[in-house]
Amino acid sequence: MRHKAWFNLAKKVIASNRRELEMPYKLTYVVTKECHSRCLHCDIWKTKPQNELTLDELEQLARNSPFLSWVDFTGGEPTDRADFAEIVQTFLRHIPDLLFVHFPTNGINTKRICEAARNIARCRPDKFVVTVSLDGPAAAHDKLRGIPGNFSKAIQTYIGLRRIEGLSVYLGMTLYPENINMVGQTFEEVRRAVPGFRPDELHLNLPNISEHYYENASTPIEVNEEFVRIIENVMKIRGLPLSPFALLERLYQKQVRQYVQTGVCPQDCSALMSSCFLSETGLIYPCSIWDQPVGSIREHGYDLRPIIKGQRAVDLRRELLAKNCPNCWTPCEAYQTIAANLVESIKGKR
Numbered sequence: 001m002r003h004k005a006w007f008n009l010a011k012k013v014i015a016s017n018r019r020e021l022e023m024p025y026k027l028t029y030v031v032t033k034e035c036h037s038r039c040l041h042c043d044i045w046k047t048k049p050q051n052e053l054t055l056d057e058l059e060q061l062a063r064n065s066p067f068l069s070w071v072d073f074t075g076g077e078p079t080d081r082a083d084f085a086e087i088v089q090t091f092l093r094h095i096p097d098l099l100f101v102h103f104p105t106n107g108i109n110t111k112r113i114c115e116a117a118r119n120i121a122r123c124r125p126d127k128f129v130v131t132v133s134l135d136g137p138a139a140a141h142d143k144l145r146g147i148p149g150n151f152s153k154a155i156q157t158y159i160g161l162r163r164i165e166g167l168s169v170y171l172g173m174t175l176y177p178e179n180i181n182m183v184g185q186t187f188e189e190v191r192r193a194v195p196g197f198r199p200d201e202l203h204l205n206l207p208n209i210s211e212h213y214y215e216n217a218s219t220p221i222e223v224n225e226e227f228v229r230i231i232e233n234v235m236k237i238r239g240l241p242l243s244p245f246a247l248l249e250r251l252y253q254k255q256v257r258q259y260v261q262t263g264v265c266p267q268d269c270s271a272l273m274s275s276c277f278l279s280e281t282g283l284i285y286p287c288s289i290w291d292q293p294v295g296s297i298r299e300h301g302y303d304l305r306p307i308i309k310g311q312r313a314v315d316l317r318r319e320l321l322a323k324n325c326p327n328c329w330t331p332c333e334a335y336q337t338i339a340a341n342l343v344e345s346i347k348g349k350r
């Protein structure tokens, strides 16, 4: 447990409630757009990865990023990149305050995914989380993901990951019109394969639309009252949150209704203040949703500082606070927003 790093993170979170932070503490980085899934609602798998940041370039970025406490290594399928574990280890080696490491996985290649996770766990990040995507019971999951047998592979991967010491593993279910009424069935099928599986180990997400990331802007999905009903029902079943992350999740779920009814981010979004998004080719964006490049780390010495402090970022931040962005309420972006609006979130206002 790195007490100084935790203290620094606590200071940043408290400060984010009072003023603009100098630099974000969370980075979401797209390791690769390579992906062997064939998802119906995400077109990342159709893109051909090219010009991705190299390990050397990422090492320079890590050296220049002492302010980061939390990195979400996303994809594509992050483990489809051969040097994935080395990339994460490089960040952990050069960023003394890096506490949280997370990556999502499609669960297809159990051996490779578990090996990458084991290699990362050896570096002992304080909080290491992997989310295995599971979008329904077997038939629905395999159809939504376009890969026959994907459900059983995802379950095998989940079971394998649970055996790794120092790693927390969850299943992540993104709700779509096709699976919206299958949450209970999904839970039961998982519990048959994984005895003792708990409701709080299945995380629900709203679907996201993004041109620059998911590349699915041409097929928007309407999020309606049905999504709210399902998420609120699950919230009741779960009972009281017993950890800081469970509390964040609860505060997130409580505001889904307001988001769905208004279509507006329920709080002052903290993108480009608490967090930012780095594409596989080195472009910084405010978040995974808003298709507004801020600058390239390749043109700024692999340093986020000149980009985040530049006029373009200042202008975009002003725009997003005025709600002149696509407006979303996705956990990847909402958690740090909730952390920056703690009192309002807990009171349930705004």
Ligand code: SF4
Pocket: 035, 036, 037, 038, 039, 042, 043, 044, 045, 075, 076, 077, 106, 133
């Ligand atoms: S949703 Fe995830 S697993 Fe599916 S194609 Fe997109 S990146 Fe791949």
Ligand code: SF4
Pocket: 265, 269, 270, 271, 286, 287, 288, 289, 290, 320, 325, 326, 327, 328, 329, 333
């Ligand atoms: S509210 Fe706007 S700026 Fe904030 S994460 Fe969502 S789309 Fe991005």
